[in-house]
Amino acid sequence: MQITGAVLEQIGAARPYADTHPLTISRLDLAEPGPEDVLVRIRAAGLCHSDLSVVDGNRPRPTPMLLGHEASGIVERVGEQVTDLVPGQQVSTVFLPRCGQCANCATDGKLPCTRGTAVNNAGTLVGDRILLRRDGAEVRHHLGVSGFAPHAVLHRSSVVPVGADVPADIAAVLGCAVLTGGGAVINAGRPADGDDVMVVGLGGVGMAALITALSLKKRARAGRDDGGDGGGGDGGADGHVGKVIGVDANPAKLSRAIELGADAAHTPAEVAEQGVRAAVVIEAAGHPQAFETAVAATGVGGTTVTVGLPAPDARSEITPLVLTAEARTIIGSYLGSAVPARDIQVYERLWREGALPVGELISGHIRLEEINDALDTLADGQAVRQVIMFDEPAEG
Numbered sequence: 039m040q041i042t043g044a045v046l047e048q049i050g051a052a053r054p055y056a057d058t059h060p061l062t063i064s065r066l067d068l069a070e071p072g073p074e075d076v077l078v079r080i081r082a083a084g085l086c087h088s089d090l091s092v093v094d095g096n097r098p099r100p101t102p103m104l105l106g107h108e109a110s111g112i113v114e115r116v117g118e119q120v121t122d123l124v125p126g127q128q129v130s131t132v133f134l135p136r137c138g139q140c141a142n143c144a145t146d147g148k149l150p151c152t153r154g155t156a157v158n159n160a161g162t163l164v165g166d167r168i169l170l171r172r173d174g175a176e177v178r179h180h181l182g183v184s185g186f187a188p189h190a191v192l193h194r195s196s197v198v199p200v201g202a203d204v205p206a207d208i209a210a211v212l213g214c215a216v217l218t219g220g221g222a223v224i225n226a227g228r229p230a231d232g233d234d235v236m237v238v239g240l241g242g243v244g245m246a247a248l249i250t251a252l253s254l255k256k257r258a259r260a261g262r263d264d265g266g267d268g269g270g271g272d273g274g275a276d277g278h279v280g281k282v283i284g285v286d287a288n289p290a291k292l293s294r295a296i297e298l299g300a301d302a303a304h305t306p307a308e309v310a311e312q313g314v315r316a317a318v319v320i321e322a323a324g325h326p327q328a329f330e331t332a333v334a335a336t337g338v339g340g341t342t343v344t345v346g347l348p349a350p351d352a353r354s355e356i357t358p359l360v361l362t363a364e365a366r367t368i369i370g371s372y373l374g375s376a377v378p379a380r381d382i383q384v385y386e387r388l389w390r391e392g393a394l395p396v397g398e399l400i401s402g403h404i405r406l407e408e409i410n411d412a413l414d415t416l417a418d419g420q421a422v423r424q425v426i427m428f429d430e431p432a433e434g
């Protein structure tokens with residue numbers, strides 16, 4: 039079929055992107071789904087910092103590439119070997135295909151799937167396939183999704199079903215921002231009873247980590263009020279979180295964190311001056327200074343979780359002595375150390391219960407044609423999540 043999508047022509051374009059147009063809106067040919075694939079009509083796609091990192095060259099990928107890795111849509115067709123999805127079902131996309139058979143997959147989300155990582159680096163779908171062509175020339179897939187277009191063919195392992203009642207924009211951000219930020223807290227940070235949680239960098243992923251920590255706190259409180267056990271504790275931490283603290287250089291994001299229920303919000307300078315520390319500190323800015331702030335703010339016996347994606351040549355200075363003397367841990371987490379099919383269900387349920395206000399992550403809705411301007415807004419640190427909405431087909 040023919041689709042119209044946002045293709046990155048080459049990496050490293052100068053700013054402002056509104057003038058240089060690193061993404062061109064192009065007509066492309068999308069090949070038929072294979073036996074293990076699904077054809078999805080995309081309804082919404084979030085513009086994530088990882089898209090920007092491909093545009094600016096911090097995450098080099100082969101080009102031309104049809105970008106977009108955080109999307110949701112309706113299954114239109116399934117390959118003959120896909121037996122657990124049917125046309126009409128809503129799905130969220132997941133940006134790391136998961137074979138379920140390699141040694142890394144056996145670590146339950148701690149390590150990224152080896153085969154998924156290889157095809158993502160090559161800009162192909164599982165099975166080393168390229169289904170996108172423009173004027174006969176190959177266009178690469180972005181992280182197995184390529185969601186900046188009204189249709190996509192994805193491998194079965196790149197989608198997770200979500201309920202029909204979940205709005206399209208919410209379903210989109212479940213697959214990247216929420217899975218990554220929420221998992222950084224629940225699967226990687228695993229706050230113990232009473233632990234304070236700090237999040238450094240309040241973009242989409244950081245804000246998702248913040249509302250997840252707040253949801254653990256709320257559930258713990260609700261559990262205590264009912265004399266219950268805190269509401270479950272799916273996925274790891276059982277959630278008697280202490281204070282939740284947001285950190286960002288942008289004052290508007292600090293106000294937002296407080297509105298969402300954070301106990302405190304600080305600039306990185308305030309964190310250093312006031313010696314603010316927390317037991318679990320999530321670094322979600324992808325910047326070496328943010329990592330240093332996060333490490334310095336981690337308390338004795340605490341854990342620093344880094345989920346940001348800094349440039350490959352970025353370097354940070356830390357004091358190794360504190361790791362020993364204060365018995366501290368630094369860990370990295372990719373895709374929230376998640377098992378998507380398990381974890382998205384948990385976030386979906388928390389959203390439905392009103393405990394996880396995912397809609398608060400969405401700072402604007404845009405049209406596909408506005409994507410270059412939206413990249414500037416994102417690069418300026420002004421956006422949490424801008425979501426591209428695609429037109430619904432007319433009733434036939």
Ligand SMILES: [Zn+2]
Nearest residue numbers: 086088108214
């Ligand atoms: Zn993303």
Ligand SMILES: [Zn+2]
Nearest residue numbers: 137140143151
């Ligand atoms: Zn695997």
